[in-house]
Amino acid sequence: xxxxxxxxxxxxxxxxxxxxxxxxxxxxxxxxxxxxxxxxxxxxxxxxxxxxxxxxxxxxxxxxxxxxxxxxxxxxxxxxxxxxxxxxxxxxxxxxxxxxxxxxxxxxxxxxxxxxxxxxxxxxxxxxxxxxxxxxxxxxxxxxxxxxxxxxxxxxxxxxxxxxxxxxxxxxxxxxxxxxxxxxxxxxxxxxxxxxxxxxxxxxxxxxxxxxxxxxxxxxxxxxxxxxxxxxxxxxxxxxxxxxxxxxxxxxxxxxxxxxxxxxxxxxxxxxxxxxxxxxxxxxxxxxxxxxxxxxxxxxxxxxxxxxxxxxxxxxxxxxxxxxxxxxxxxxxxxxxxxxxxxxxxxxxxxxxxxxxxxxxxxxxxxxxxxxxxxxxxxxxxxxxxxxxxxxxxxxxxxxxxxxxxxxxxxxxxxxxxxxxxxxxxxxxxxxx
Numbered sequence: 067x068x069x070x071x072x073x074x075x076x077x078x079x080x081x082x083x084x085x086x087x088x089x090x091x092x093x094x095x096x097x098x099x100x101x102x103x104x105x106x107x108x109x110x111x112x113x114x115x116x117x118x119x120x121x122x123x124x125x126x127x128x129x130x131x132x133x134x135x136x137x138x139x140x141x142x143x144x145x146x147x148x149x150x151x152x153x154x155x156x157x158x159x160x161x162x163x164x165x166x167x168x169x170x171x172x173x174x175x176x177x178x179x180x181x182x183x184x185x186x187x188x189x190x191x192x193x194x195x196x197x198x199x200x201x202x203x204x205x206x207x208x209x210x211x212x213x214x215x216x217x218x219x220x221x222x223x224x225x226x227x228x229x230x231x232x233x234x235x236x237x238x239x240x241x242x243x244x245x246x247x248x249x250x251x252x253x254x255x256x257x258x259x260x261x262x263x264x265x266x267x268x269x270x271x272x273x274x275x276x277x278x279x280x281x282x283x284x285x286x287x288x289x290x291x292x293x294x295x296x297x298x299x300x301x302x303x304x305x306x307x308x309x310x311x312x313x314x315x316x317x318x319x320x321x322x323x324x325x326x327x328x329x330x331x332x333x334x335x336x337x338x339x340x341x342x343x344x345x346x347x348x349x350x351x352x353x354x355x356x357x358x359x360x361x362x363x364x365x366x367x368x369x370x371x372x373x374x375x376x377x378x379x380x381x382x383x384x385x386x387x388x389x390x391x392x393x394x395x396x397x398x399x400x401x402x403x404x405x406x407x408x409x410x411x412x413x414x415x416x417x418x419x420x421x422x423x424x425x426x427x428x429x430x431x432x433x434x435x436x437x438x439x440x441x442x443x444x445x446x447x448x449x450x451x452x453x454x455x456x457x458x459x460x461x462x463x464x465x466x467x468x469x470x471x472x473x474x475x476x477x478x479x480x481x482x483x484x485x486x487x488x489x490x491x492x493x494x495x496x497x498x499x
Contacts, residue, residue, distance in 0.1 A: 067454055069152060071444045073241060076348045078442045080151070084455055085443030086158035087165075092446075093125060093373040094166050097132040100377050109134030109385045110203040112284065114190065116181050116273060118142050118163075119156025120441065121343050122292050123207030125376040127163065130203065133380060137173035139193050139201075141181045143210070147457040155344070155442050173197060182213045182269050187276045194282040201277065202284035203384075206270045206291040209343075213264040216272070224264040226349055227253035228307045235303065235351040236417075238425065240435040245422050248350035253308045265312030267291070267319025271326070278327035286330040288384065289323060291316055293335050295401065296355075297410055299417065303350050317397065334390075336383075336398040339375055342437035357429035358416045359404060364430060368403045371437075375400050 072080045113130040117123040118140030130136040142160060147153035160176045167174040175193055179186040194201065214221045227233075233250045253261070262268075270291055277283045293313045296304055304310055316335060323333035340356050363369040370378075383390060383398055393399050403409065416428045425431065439445045 067150075067457065068452070069455060069457065070451070071439055071442060076239065076241070078344070078439070078444075080442070081153065081155040081158060082443035082446075082449070082451070082455075083147070083152070083158045083457065085440070085446040085449045085451075086155050087162035087443075088446045088449050089440055089443065090124065090128070090159045090162035091166065093128050094132050094163075096373050097129055097377060100381070101133050104381060108387070109380060110136045110288075112136060112194075112199040112201050113138045113203045113205070114194075114201045114277075115140045115205045115207065117207035117209065118176070119144060119154075119159050121207070121341070122338060122372050122376060123205070124156075124159050124163070125372040126205045126207060126379075128373065129376045129380050131163075131167055131172050131174060132170075133377065135172060136203075137197060137199055138167075138175075139190060139197075139199070140174070140176045141186060141190060142176070142178065143180050144178055146178075149457065152457045158443060180214070181208055181273075182210075182216060184216045187273060191276065191280040191282055194277075194280075200282055200284040200287075202287045204274065204277065204283070204287065204289040206273065206289065208269065210264060213269065215263065222260040222263040224261040224312070225253055225257045225308055226303065227251065227257060228302050229253055229258060229311065233302045233307070233350065235299075236354060236420075237351050238354040238357060238429070238431055240353050240357070240431055240438060243425065243431055245354070245420070245425060250303065250350055258308050258311055261308040262312045262315050265309060266315030267317075268315075270316065271319050271323060274323050274331070274333075275326050278329070278331075283327050283329055283331065286332070287327070288332045288334070290334050290336050290379075290384075290398070291320065292338055293317065293397075294340065295337050295405070296340060297405070297413070299414075300351055300355055304352075317395065321396070334392070334396070334398050336379060336400055337393075338400045339370060339404045340401075341372055341375070342434055342441060344438075344441055346434075346438065353431075353434055354420070354429065355413070355417070357431045357434045358413050358420070359409070360433050361428065361430035362409055362412045362416070363403065364433070366409070368409075370403070 069082050071078055110130050113136050115123050115127045118127045119142035127138050127140050131138050142156050144157040145154045146157060164176055177189055212221055212223050227250055229252060231252050234247055236245060237248045238245050274289060293316060320333040320335050324331045340359060346352055360369060379400055420428050436445050
């Protein structure tokens with residue numbers, strides 16, 4: 067069948083198997099090239115990535131495996147495809163990663179399951195024991211719209227709303243290129259509390275506690291969670307809104323984690339650059355801000371995508387051999403290029419004078435649109451979108467050369483019986499990272 071993007075209310079509800087595979091392989095090749103230029107550096111020895119299938123989480127796993135040849139275990143929660151409908155982008159990204167890891171005999175295993183559940187935590191621990199791994203890096207990159215409390219069984223749903231008063235801000239539709247004002251009513255206390263339950267640090271803490279008690283954390287291990295700060299113009303809907311409350315809880319959790327693991331654990335929050343995710347198009351003001359930001363950063367030659375950011379996290383922050391430089395709140399900052407005074411001043415100036423007439427001159431709306439579609443496997447260079455393809459899909463290298471036997475790497479396909487499918491039409495992960 068021909069697979070074309072299906073976008074409804076700024077949410078893409080399908081994915082292209084070969085496009086996802088091609089973009090995953092592009093990121094792998096980027097890391098290979100960077101590794102060749104850097105030479106052999108020390109890095110992580112065994113990595114667990116929670117939320118491994120897209121965006122920063124996928125880049126983290128690629129960087130560890132193909133930059134440092136570290137064994138990796140990845141956890142994500144994906145909808146499987148059928149003969150008549152596509153899976154989530156992460157399903158295809160994971161398969162492409164698995165195929166590439168197998169081809170290079172890199173120890174890797176992907177678990178498809180609800181990372182918030184006790185069962186998935188138990189599976190990850192069992193996997194570590196089976197592979198003889200003790201994780202020296204655990205990355206928490208989950209961004210979900212819902213979470214079921216593993217103790218009470220109650221389901222909580224996150225919202226993207228301001229706190230204390232309504233919000234009104236200028237935004238852009240990346241598909242129609244139209245400017246408009248978005249208005250959002252304030253969250254209730256219950257909605258704020260629910261968002262913290264979903265997007266805060268409670269589950270990160272449960273993971274670290276479980277791994278430590280099971281003895282699968284290495285001595286002196288590091289754990290990192292990803293977050294975002296952004297410019298003040300976005301704070302009413304982001305940093306000072308419901309998601310910001312969750313991020314504050316996440317950052318407070320980092321300070322508590324070392325006490326849970328008597329192995330010299332180091333816990334950090336990494337503040338990353340704004341990048342297009344599956345949720346970016348539906349967060350008020352963010353599409354306009356990011357479109358302006360991208361144009362400014364591209365003009366200055368300092369724009370980065372997910373894999374470039376994470377490559378810097380490894381090579382310029384976590385594994386330099388020097389003391390880790392943190393901000394006044396104890397956080398790693400990878401957003402220093404975005405938040406540079408000159409860049410922000412130029413973005414602010416453009417926001418003040420942007421109109422429907424000069425929008426395309428001042429902002430990279432087309433770049434935002436392309437990044438959004440590429441996150442779902444569309445508009446990826448080198449893919450023939452006029453060719454029919456099965457939604458079941460094959461990783462790109464297998465599609466090119468024919469499906470062969472699995473390699474000798476420790477790679478496993480997700481277990482159907484252990485996962486609960488996520489509806490592809492459900493709201494995408496909330497938050498920028």
